[in-house]
Amino acid sequence: MQITKFAIPEIIFGNGSIKYLAPCAHRLGAKRVFLVSDVGLETSGWVERIRSILEADGLECIIFSELTANPRDWQVHKGAKAYEECGADVIIGLGGGSPIDAAKGIATIVGNGGRIRDYEGANRIMRPLPPMIFIPSTAGSGSDVSQYAIITDTDRQVKMSIISRSLVPNISIIDPDLLVTKTRELIVSSAVDALSHAIESYVSRLASPFTETQALNAIGLIATNLRAAADDKDTEALKNLSIASTAAGMSFSNAGLGIGHALAHSLGGRYDVVHGMVHPMLLPPIMRFNIPSCTEKMATIAQTINGVRLASAKSLAEQGCATLEHMFAELRIPVRLRDIVPDESRLEQICRIAVQDACAVTNPRQATWRDLYEICGEAW
Known part of the structure; x- marks a missing residue:
């Protein structure tokens, strides 16, 4: 049999499991959280719900939701700049594949510098990323447990595949309750x-x-x-x-x-x-x-x-x-x-x-x- 490896994050699964978000963030050393999401989840109330859970446990929460479906390279760069300017220490990605992939892209730039297109392909991320917690709001992308991030290069009009063990988050919290509003x-x-x-x-x-x-x-x-x-x-x-x-x-x-x-x-x-x-x-x-x-x-x-x-x-x-x-x-x-x-x-x-x-x-x-x-x- 071929030699193989199997990389996954710590997974917390079940209805209502988002209640464990703040303890998980504290465990990763969080004081100021950078929450990456989108306008749809703001409208449905989930962003506010997550922020209230974090702030009730003494954590600051900075929200970045300037994203579209199929996240763009320039959105990732803007998010990385916002992360660094606010002095955040943990990234939380809330949403479907787009916000979570954007969160991965932001973490990549924060930890490694450069432009996101520098990391297209496999195993090009060489330095550690900030701690990451992902909360999927859809049952589909699998980005919250995977080594992949898909980011659109707007100049070439190509969706880049970025593949690295570094993109697997520390923790994935999978709460099926989030699907009810979809x-x-x-x-x-x-x-x-x-x-x-x-x-x-x-x-x-x-x-x-x-x-x-x-x-x-x-x-x-x-x-x-x-x-x-x-x-x-x-x-x-x-x-x-x-x-x-x-x-x-x-x-x-x-x-x-x-x-x-x-x-x-x-x-x-x-x-x-x-x-x-x-x-x-x-x-x-x-x-x-x-x-x-x-x-x-x-x-x-x-x-x-x-x-x-x-x-x-x-x-x-x-x-x-x-x-x-x-x-x-x-x-x-x-x-x-x-x-x-x-x-x-x-x-x-x-x-x-x-x-x-x-x-x-x-x-x-x-x-x-x-x-x-x-x-x-x-x-x-």
Whole structure:
């Protein structure tokens, strides 16, 4: 067996677990906390709730919420400057993937200097980061447990993948209560993002027994809980999606992803689309592309989703792709790339950029930009 490693933060999980935030911050030496979030979470009241928890325990709280979805490099630089000017000592990231990735970017600049594009790629962060606590408000990105940060380079219109063990936080507090205020669209897009994390990492070239177990657990939980969570906001289903997101995050953080995320990053950098909404369009054709290189694993994914195995591995693998297409259609979400991309004229450029993304390296089947272009054509 290949030598492998498995890096995760300390995880505190459960309904109401944000009540442990202040003791966790004190344990990391906090006196003045730098809270990174966004306007949506301010509006929903969660930012004020977090601030009140911290201030009730004698901690100062400086809020930085000048962020958009798909955080920009200049926003990260502005946040790092604000952190240094206020004399903060611990970073808390509250939100979905965007605020948490921005918090990671801010911590990287605070600890290492330079510009965020200096750290694009793997293992380029050389100095320690400030202590970090992350509180995910969605069940999808897995950023709160992962070694990844995705930041948009506005000059190149590219979403950069920054990968480093340093980006794993000290503590992740996962409280499913935060999901109750989310829209149906956000619950679905986040869960499909987690599903793609699980599937891509399960078939990754770097998958190990430690990551495979987590990935299959996530796939099963999402398949059986997504409908109830999205349509009814069932509390048990939302809790299970939180577990699935965490499991998928632990898997992809250590095993890597694939060409689905490489394409999603390229599309997101060019068109600023919602990351999770790209995967219902791309995941089935990408799975079909990968079947020749990992037929048995694709069959196992299908068995995990459908619960039975009554066909050959190849037939079962193909059934799994069809099952996901049916599931996405039933969820009433866009399933064609043309629904979010204005025209086909830039797809070649997008595919040429995607094939260079760090996520493409661990895909089980080597892909050229022409392969990606054909996949986009199938998804169109």
